[in-house]
Amino acid sequence: MALSTKPYKGARDFYPEDKRLQTYLFSTIRKTVAKFGYEEYDAPILEPLELYLAKTGDEIVNEQTYVFTDRGDREVVIRPEMTPTVSRMVAARRQELPFPVRWFSIPNLWRYERPQRGRLREHWQLNVDLFGVAGLEAEHELIVVVDEIFKAFKAKHDMYEIKLNNRKLVDHFLLDYLGLDSVQAHSVGKLIDRKNKMSEAMFEAQADAILTPSQREAGVLNKLLGVMKIKKLSHLPEDLREHDSAKDLQKMLDLLAASGITNAHYDPTLMRGFDYYTGIVFEVFDTNPENNRAMLGGGRYDGLVGLFGVEPVPTVGFGWGDVTLQNFLETHELLPPKKTPVDVYVVMLDLNLYEKAQKTIASLRSMGMNVAVDMTGRKADKQIKSADKQAIAFALFIGAKELEEGVFNLKNLHTGHEEAHSIERIVTMIKDHRRK
Amino acid sequence: MALSTKPYKGARDFYPEDKRLQTYLFSTIRKTVAKFGYEEYDAPILEPLELYLAKTGDEIVNEQTYVFTDRGDREVVIRPEMTPTVSRMVAARRQELPFPVRWFSIPNLWRYERPQRGRLREHWQLNVDLFGVAGLEAEHELIVVVDEIFKAFKAKHDMYEIKLNNRKLVDHFLLDYLGLDSVQAHSVGKLIDRKNKMSEAMFEAQADAILTPSQREAGVLNKLLGVMKIKKLSHLPEDLREHDSAKDLQKMLDLLAASGITNAHYDPTLMRGFDYYTGIVFEVFDTNPENNRAMLGGGRYDGLVGLFGVEPVPTVGFGWGDVTLQNFLETHELLPPKKTPVDVYVVMLDLNLYEKAQKTIASLRSMGMNVAVDMTGRKADKQIKSADKQAIAFALFIGAKELEEGVFNLKNLHTGHEEAHSIERIVTMIKDHRRK
Known part of the structure; x- marks a missing residue:
């Protein structure tokens, strides 16, 4: 039983x-x-x-x-x-x-x-x-x-x-x-x-x-x-x-x-x-x-x-x-709204790049970001769904091209808006969002 | 027993x-x-x-x-x-x-x-x-x-x-x-x-x-x-x-x-x-x-x-x-030094002034200070001894004259140095000290 x-x-x-x-x-x-x-x-x-x-x-x-x-x-x-x-x-x-x-x-x-x-x-x-x-x-x-x-x-x-x-x-x-x-x-x-x-x-x-x-x-x-x-x-x-x-x-x-x-x-x-x-x-x-x-x-x-x-x-x-x-x-309706402590969800476009992606992920963390990495090897849309379910505000996409160029797509999961930026710019954007 | x-x-x-x-x-x-x-x-x-x-x-x-x-x-x-x-x-x-x-x-x-x-x-x-x-x-x-x-x-x-x-x-x-x-x-x-x-x-x-x-x-x-x-x-x-x-x-x-x-x-x-x-x-x-x-x-x-x-x-x-x-x-000697969270110890020179002193004490707290008040009615030196034993850095003295003039003696219990200041100035000094 x-x-x-x-x-x-x-x-x-x-x-x-x-x-x-x-x-x-x-x-x-x-x-x-x-x-x-x-x-x-x-x-x-x-x-x-x-x-x-x-x-x-x-x-x-x-x-x-x-x-x-x-x-x-x-x-x-x-x-x-x-x-x-x-x-x-x-x-x-x-x-x-x-x-x-x-x-x-x-x-x-x-x-x-x-x-x-x-x-x-x-x-x-x-x-x-x-x-x-x-x-x-x-x-x-x-x-x-x-x-x-x-x-x-x-x-x-x-x-x-x-x-x-x-x-x-x-x-x-x-x-x-x-x-x-x-x-x-x-x-x-x-x-x-x-x-x-x-x-x-x-x-x-x-x-x-x-x-x-x-x-x-x-x-x-x-x-x-x-x-x-x-x-x-x-x-x-x-x-x-x-x-x-x-x-x-x-x-x-x-x-x-x-x-x-x-x-x-x-x-x-x-x-x-x-x-x-x-x-x-x-x-x-x-x-x-x-x-x-x-x-x-x-x-x-x-x-x-x-x-x-x-x-x-x-x-x-x-x-x-x-x-x-x-x-x-x-x-008395005095409880604050529920909010996840995760700042950004990393969507791995190819799990074989996991080792190569470590430097980027570590640098996000060293700049104060709380980063959850999806390492399930699922398709991107499934990964995004997990982030969405947790009400995480941002998804960051890591693939071969992104690692090579040092520019990553950042998607605001609340608005659907997506834009490519450097890691430094992304951290600034997320920090600005966190302050609101 | x-x-x-x-x-x-x-x-x-x-x-x-x-x-x-x-x-x-x-x-x-x-x-x-x-x-x-x-x-x-x-x-x-x-x-x-x-x-x-x-x-x-x-x-x-x-x-x-x-x-x-x-x-x-x-x-x-x-x-x-x-x-x-x-x-x-x-x-x-x-x-x-x-x-x-x-x-x-x-x-x-x-x-x-x-x-x-x-x-x-x-x-x-x-x-x-x-x-x-x-x-x-x-x-x-x-x-x-x-x-x-x-x-x-x-x-x-x-x-x-x-x-x-x-x-x-x-x-x-x-x-x-x-x-x-x-x-x-x-x-x-x-x-x-x-x-x-x-x-x-x-x-x-x-x-x-x-x-x-x-x-x-x-x-x-x-x-x-x-x-x-x-x-x-x-x-x-x-x-x-x-x-x-x-x-x-x-x-x-x-x-x-x-x-x-x-x-x-x-x-x-x-x-x-x-x-x-x-x-x-x-x-x-x-x-x-x-x-x-x-x-x-x-x-x-x-x-x-x-x-x-x-x-x-x-x-x-x-x-x-x-x-x-x-x-x-x-x-491996990696533990940080022990430090009290109390910023300032209030020495009451006359406990009958306790009610009158509340405004001053509340304003210290509203400016971010952690304040412990001695309300035992003991002599000042006994009160200071209690603060010393807890390694609190500052003692602030409240008496009738102090409340009237809005100027209070602040004693650095580590150095023994004592000076009279307004509450606002005292808060600034303690915050500076805290940062060190």
């Missing part, structure tokens, strides 16, 4: 046109984060299981990981996220690194889940992290980086919105304002995290089930539901509004506004799934309802580096998946 | 200075192969096990693969090589692809083996493949590509040698010239493949053990050993020398010489491990004995695409590991 040609379920093959798009996305990102001094790092796709047992959200380790035992009896995981890895790497060089440390990476990550729009088993995720800054300036810079990446892709502010919350405000809200115990607070937190994926009634019923009879009597559910509806910090009850964590959020919004970022606002339902966040958290959403998932998210997680037995480091970071980015750019 | 900060055994963390080097290697390669019209592709790191059971060398699937069962009960492999994957992808679009197809990729690959010099469990491997050309022009182009990559890294011909053989000549030699049966031929082939890793005596003993008494009597062992010593096609016994497969090798050497590649020669001990090769094979070795492994290897494998139930496609390809490339460049 013949072998299947399909890729592994939920993962993508990248044919050249797909890879070209990915390269465009990633190189745009790389250029933008470099402006802020972020440097790229990477790490093995396999990590020991223990790394994820410490402070990640439960969901991830239990049901969604690719975990297996290697031939040396070690339990290993194909990384589902990069944050534990980057924390490990910073901890390993805690003493010698010059803080603040600005690092980014675009790793591929694996999660075992049902493939659906915006979610695949393998995806790439931009991770940007800033280590060693305790103040709000850190979160501010990250959101400015996000905004600059959107700008680099020519996105406008009305195409996305930035939602902010503060884990410290959430804690104060759940523990002090609502008066929940820590187990209840954790459960309600997880419930709020899933709020936008269920009906109002379902949310109410599940929240109610977590409360004690006396809490129910005291109207805790209504207090919870009331705050969930608030979209402005100034509308919060005084006890919440005056808390330091809320003031930090307000400072954050002011700082962002001063940087021209006006599409950010407070959202009490924003939680972020991972347990390791300790302060401000944020997510960015497409304003087009077609893409209803968070495109990216992040926040402050000051506790992770310390888990490796070194002095803790204040840290902020975010992750941005390639699939959600690509869906966003497609929806 | 604190978590370990070590990466998975046999795999590497890429800290920014390591990643910078990898980026240099890969971008040099990408630019070079693009000149020949090769386009990048990629695929999932997980593949179904069946893909490797077909025609890969035995060693790989049995002992060296990372194979496991996923949560959907599928047997999957973390890819140990890219050739089966690229064959699968070409087969999937056999009908619509415009041949000749020129593709490359730089995937990470995993093999479970004892880590040693030049061999790690995870490595990246340049894969360059040309589909749809049956003639020797295909192998010629691949070797020219290899040579151009060496040139792009400023390597000279005396630093490496290209060894060639032909699987068809090997078959003729083993089956017809030595008169082995096909099982014996396969065993002797595998033995020759390991010849350089054992003593002469060991090779003789193991080869002898494969032969029948009558073959021993007929002097087959001596015939085998005699040919193994020959390094020139013209010195081969007439029966081998006059075989078409030897003539193809000679044509190949002539074609390479015409392209100025004079460091290539025939080697009867060259086999290549994989079972799927069908014609010319080649490997490239560092002439420095410190790196004794093949740096790269490849050849013709016309049978793989057809395994997927489509019409076969003549194919040549090679693979080149990042570890062997890096060892080669290090040994």
Whole structure:
């Protein structure tokens, strides 16, 4: 039986046109984060299981990981996220690194889940992290980086919105304002995290089930539901509004506004799934309802580096998946036209001249041309058809007469126009065309 | 207990200075192969096990693969090589692809083996493949590509040698010239493949053990050993020398010489491990004995695409590991000096001015500068120390007076020289410095 040609379920093959798009996305990102001094790092796709047992959200380790035992009896995981890895790497060089440390990476990550729009088993995720800054300036810079990446892709502010919350405000809200115990607070937190994926009634019923009879009597559910509806910090009850964590959020919004970022606002339902966040958290959403998932998210997680037995480091970071980015750019028609990197296709009129033609071909390349040579020995029209199918702009014909005279027919495959020129002239013409 | 900060055994963390080097290697390669019209592709790191059971060398699937069962009960492999994957992808679009197809990729690959010099469990491997050309022009182009990559890294011909053989000549030699049966031929082939890793005596003993008494009597062992010593096609016994497969090798050497590649020669001990090769094979070795492994290897494998139930496609390809490339460049002192991508480090003289300073910082970035801002609130000398440790060339000081006057002190951290200038002048100075 013949072998299947399909890729592994939920993962993508990248044919050249797909890879070209990915390269465009990633190189745009790389250029933008470099402006802020972020440097790229990477790490093995396999990590020991223990790394994820410490402070990640439960969901991830239990049901969604690719975990297996290697031939040396070690339990290993194909990384589902990069944050534990980057924390490990910073901890390993805690003493010698010059803080603040600005690092980014675009790793591929694996999660075992049902493939659906915006979610695949393998995806790439931009991770940007800033280590060693305790103040709000850190979160501010990250959101400015996000905004600059959107700008680099020519996105406008009305195409996305930035939602902010503060884990410290959430804690104060759940523990002090609502008066929940820590187990209840954790459960309600997880419930709020899933709020936008269920009906109002379902949310109410599940929240109610977590409360004690006396809490129910005291109207805790209504207090919870009331705050969930608030979209402005100034509308919060005084006890919440005056808390330091809320003031930090307000400072954050002011700082962002001063940087021209006006599409950010407070959202009490924003939680972020991972347990390791300790302060401000944020997510960015497409304003087009077609893409209803968070495109990216992040926040402050000051506790992770310390888990490796070194002095803790204040840290902020975010992750941005390639699939959600690509869906966003497609929806808003921001993807550039597809273009082949091949400048000229050499049509060999007689394959016996292949050896003799090498000098001409090499000189084209040395003058900066990307040259694909047809060495199939087919008739010229078949060769041209191959070039056409790849949307290559020019075909250059090499035969005995051409090699002797040093003059070659160049055909513009878009217009059909054909003219004979020297190699130098041909290179100038193609370069002119490339600039357009 | 604190978590370990070590990466998975046999795999590497890429800290920014390591990643910078990898980026240099890969971008040099990408630019070079693009000149020949090769386009990048990629695929999932997980593949179904069946893909490797077909025609890969035995060693790989049995002992060296990372194979496991996923949560959907599928047997999957973390890819140990890219050739089966690229064959699968070409087969999937056999009908619509415009041949000749020129593709490359730089995937990470995993093999479970004892880590040693030049061999790690995870490595990246340049894969360059040309589909749809049956003639020797295909192998010629691949070797020219290899040579151009060496040139792009400023390597000279005396630093490496290209060894060639032909699987068809090997078959003729083993089956017809030595008169082995096909099982014996396969065993002797595998033995020759390991010849350089054992003593002469060991090779003789193991080869002898494969032969029948009558073959021993007929002097087959001596015939085998005699040919193994020959390094020139013209010195081969007439029966081998006059075989078409030897003539193809000679044509190949002539074609390479015409392209100025004079460091290539025939080697009867060259086999290549994989079972799927069908014609010319080649490997490239560092002439420095410190790196004794093949740096790269490849050849013709016309049978793989057809395994997927489509019409076969003549194919040549090679693979080149990042570890062997890096060892080669290090040994020959061809690696470029390490340089930070950060142009200027902003020292905040008063962190309360962070919001006010945003305009100045943003304008530096919009003029093309890579700017890292110190927002730790530490004293200026501590901030400068961080910049120094990263070997950043310039520090720019922002305080109240500077923001008011629009004139900023710029300190060259290499020379210690400090001068006040406008932002525009500073950008010009840094750009001048960058060009040096």
